[in-house]
Amino acid sequence: MNTSERIKDFFAKRWFRRCLILTGCLLVLFLFRNPILRSIGHYLVAGDELQPSEVCFVLGGNSYDRGLYAAEVYKHFPDQRFVATGGNYPTQIQALDTVMYEAELTKHFMHTLGVPQEQITVLTQSTSTMEESEEILAYCKQHRLSKIAILSSAFHLRRVKSVFENKFRKDGIEVVFFAAPDKDFDADNWWKHEEGLITVNNEYIKLIYYTLKY
Secondary structure, three states: OOHHHHHHHHHOOHHHHHHHHHHHHHHHHHHOHHHHHHHHHHHHOOOOOOOOOOEEEEOOOOHHHHHHHHHHHHHHOOOOOEEEEOOOOOHHHHHHOOOOOHHHHHHHHHHHOOOOHHHEEEEOOOOOHHHHHHHHHHHHHHHOOOEEEEEEEHHHHHHHHHHHHHHHHOOOOEEEEEEEOOOOOOOOOHHHOHHHHHHHHHHHHHHHHHHHHO
């Protein structure tokens, strides 16, 4: 077998073709890594334009970012009523020798930003997104609401939307979703920040979990 035949035989080997395809895929991923990573981030951020609603529900979990954006909603719509949810106890707040529900912490922060206390109600029975959807649905039925807003962290909205949208549509309740931005990263640069990497990783895992469980 001459040299050219040996080379031809080498290239014809299955393992070599597989390695070549894998290398090509890795090269494409590397060259287009930024657009791909941006797409991964933007998929999670499924928010709507700010608009008035009968009640804006501020979900528990990140009282600072969500409370800050709730105050922004109030600036646009001064008559907006809010309901802060969250029955967990933020562990950091215990360092101040006090105990406060997430919902209460969000209300406190919103009030310091100018939102009148009388426009903020708290619900403290839920400790997860699914539980919040059930508690909020019961509240909507009790108060005969037809249009509400759900405010949560921007990267959580794809999962939040999957939990709320169909459930509330069945009861004739229109839901819009407000994306509270993170102060340190966004969909265009999340992979450059440790907290962004953790957030996106956690959200995709939770998306899979919610899809399989619910």
